[in-house]
Amino acid sequence: MRTDNVALMERGFEAFTTGDLDTVRGMSAADCVWHTAGAGWMAPEYKGPDGVIEYLTALFEESEGTFKDEPEAFFGEEDRVVVLEHVTADRAGKHLDTHVMHVFEIHDGKVTETTEFAAEPLKLQEFWS
Numbered sequence: 001m002r003t004d005n006v007a008l009m010e011r012g013f014e015a016f017t018t019g020d021l022d023t024v025r026g027m028s029a030a031d032c033v034w035h036t037a038g039a040g041w042m043a044p045e046y047k048g049p050d051g052v053i054e055y056l057t058a059l060f061e062e063s064e065g066t067f068k069d070e071p072e073a074f075f076g077e078e079d080r081v082v083v084l085e086h087v088t089a090d091r092a093g094k095h096l097d098t099h100v101m102h103v104f105e106i107h108d109g110k111v112t113e114t115t116e117f118a119a120e121p122l123k124l125q126e127f128w129s
Contacts, residue, residue: 005106006076009083012111013071016056024056025049029110037118040128052114062128063089063096072099079106089127096127 008027015023028049036055038044041062046055059067067089075082081104089096098120105113118124 003076004109005079005081005104006074008106008109008111009074009076009081009104010071013069013083016069021053021056025053027111028052029107029112032110032112032114034114034116036116037121037124039118039121039125042128059089063091066090069100080104081106091127094127096123098123100124 012024012027015021015027030048032048032052034046034052034055036042036044036046041058042055046052068087070086071083072086073084075084083102083104085100085102087096087098087100098118100119101117103115103117104111
């Protein structure tokens, strides 16, 4: 199961990077929840596949298409995958260069819950506000 879930998340990040949000939507359980750092315009939580897509789309819109999320490592255990990422973006004359970690809960081949952790939460808050 660990290998399948890591492969699922690798496909998900590839889809996100190429703008294939239909694939990301298809990976999300109907009752999924995405918890964010809640900085600036971001809500602290997005629910359902439509909420997840709303959040991911807003990252690109708010950064005028410059948002880039590069996974650096995937770790899987049972129904959980942790992804360490390097994030960059530009917005309103500001540049973001930081790291985040996402913890994905996966059941029956679908992401049911995502929790986002920022390495530098104040930097993230300043950038998105």
